[in-house]
Amino acid sequence: MKNIFGVLLLVFSFVTGYSQSDDNPAVWTYEVQKDSDAEYTLKIKADIHEGWHIYSQFTDENGSLPSEFTFEKAGEDYELVGTTSESATLTEYSEIFEVNETFFKDRAVFTQKIKLLNPEVTQVSIGLFYQICKEVCIPKDEVFHISLTGEKAVVIEETVDERSAQMSADMVLNLKNKDQLAQAREGVMEEKSGLWTIFVLGFLGGLIALLTPCVFPMIPLTVSFFTKQGGNKSKGIANALLYGFFIVVIYFLLSLPFHLFDSVDSQILNTIATNVWLNLFFFIIFIFFAFSFFGYYELTLPSSWANKMDSASSKVGGAFGIFFMAVTLAIVSFSCTGPILGGLLGSTALSDGDVATNLSAGMIGFGVALALPFGLFALFPAWLNSLPKSGGWMTTVKVTLGFLELVLAFKFLSNADLVGNWGLFKRELFLGVWILLFVLLTLYLFGIFRFPHDGPKKPLSKGRKIVGLASAGFAIYLILGLSNVTNLKLLSGFPPPDFYSLVETESDCPLGIDCFKDFDKGLAYAKEVNKPILLDFTGWACVNCRKMEETVWSEPDIYPILKDEYVLISLYIDDRKELPEAQQFSFKYESGRVKEIKTVGEKWGTFQTLNFNAASQPYYVLLSPELEVLNTAVQYTDRDTYKEWLQKGVSNFKQLGQLK
Structure with a gap:
């Protein structure tokens, strides 16, 4: 381990x-x-x-x-x-x-x-x-x-055989009105909103970390040390604020390696959400984290690290000494903060966009939350008297976090199953596991069962009862969703899609809409019925793709447009299914680099980059059967914008028909 x-x-x-x-x-x-x-x-x-x-x-x-x-x-x-x-x-x-x-x-x-x-x-x-x-x-x-x-x-120079050269040439579309794609809404507002969301998630993670037994007892001790330092109150406050600032800096620095790896290969981090083995690795690691929170073993960094940092802080003194004190805090609290940081990494890996930037935003949020009490209590030391005493409630916090780590672990297992086309962890099984976990959490919170490291049994606190009721309510919500009594729109993107079911469905497409998963077949059908094409670049592990399908596509004024007015072609960029040997080929870029196309996802990912200069999902393009671009491309957006975009595409298609 x-x-x-x-x-x-x-x-x-x-x-x-x-x-x-x-x-x-x-x-x-x-x-x-x-x-x-x-x-x-x-x-x-x-x-x-x-x-x-x-x-x-x-x-x-x-x-x-x-x-x-x-x-x-x-x-x-x-x-x-x-x-x-x-x-x-x-x-x-x-x-x-x-x-x-x-x-x-x-x-x-x-x-x-x-x-x-x-x-x-x-x-x-x-x-x-x-x-x-x-x-x-x-x-x-x-x-x-x-x-x-x-x-x-x-x-x-690398060369490709004649068959590969022809198949490479067939990948290039003769798009008309392609300049419209350059006007695509790149989702800048959504990206900014996404960064703030990740920041808030990191901040909440930091607040939770404050309540753990590795961090909480250190708050009054550290603040008292600074405020009483040298008998100079103003200097103590300044040092405490500097200490908090260094905490934020340290957690930001932890995200920098991901930017360095991203500079080596711009796609290296995005593969976390789509690579089968990496998802399985995360599944195992999060289970490992969960059982550490359950008290079966302790995660610790080498004690020599903390000793060296503590020694350095006392020797150096001044601002550098305070920095080493902040590093010491990060090291000694790792047994509690490590799994939370792992959860933050997992959340950013499951989100869309630049994973390294998202992780930096989350790490800064985490550091701000962790640093906040040191600054506030240094400014207002009387508030220290209002802090609750350390006790068994912190163990409850750790165990609750352990169950949440397990919840996230099974999301990674689901990703591996979807991307690998194993067909083992269907939607009903996924929801069943989540229901079981939240039922167990509820039983734990109400004292029905206990873990070995729990202290003496005491009457349930009000906070524990509230969290227990919330857990029970969420389990009931999942049960109603599993029974199709209600939809699970609040969880859109996390469970497998509706059509990935143990019950045989009429269609393996979103919402039962007839769709094609091969561009050439979809194009031929569009020509036959003379309908415009909705080209949907999507992914099995794409959370925002599922959100669009389950919260926007399902709207009663949008669903009929998709079903009746368009030919839907859904191309899964992360599909690891091997192409038939006759369809595998070597694709040669203009730079001379040769890429082996062996899987469905590799084919459609190259197809998207080559024709639309895009690599993100979801990514939607409207085309006529003659390959005229009918509107700008859009990505993750709101229902009103998406509806207007679809309607304009239909209108532009009809105008083209009148001109001809």
């Missing part, structure tokens, strides 16, 4: 040492030595910036990722003589992974001997994957095209 937890710690590692000047913290060069007519020695060298390190090929596999070479056409054009040797390395014990790790500092040299099998070969291409680290670890790829003749190496 510690190794799994170590991976999470790397993700949430501090990045205070990273700067813009370290964008390329290793400079790579190579040299060639000719040993005979057919044998060569290749040396690949890295000059590593101060403070950074690169891991050896032979570092312990249970620790950080090792460097890995790929020798293209080895065994075909040439053979490797021996293994790739390395220059001198350093070894250091990792407290995170609990293994000895081997790495380079300042300089790394890799040496490989090769023997040509084809005398006409004049250059070799070598790929290198490696991690370079300085508090944060950045994965990187390098490709070396090494000339064996002393001349300039040439990058050999």
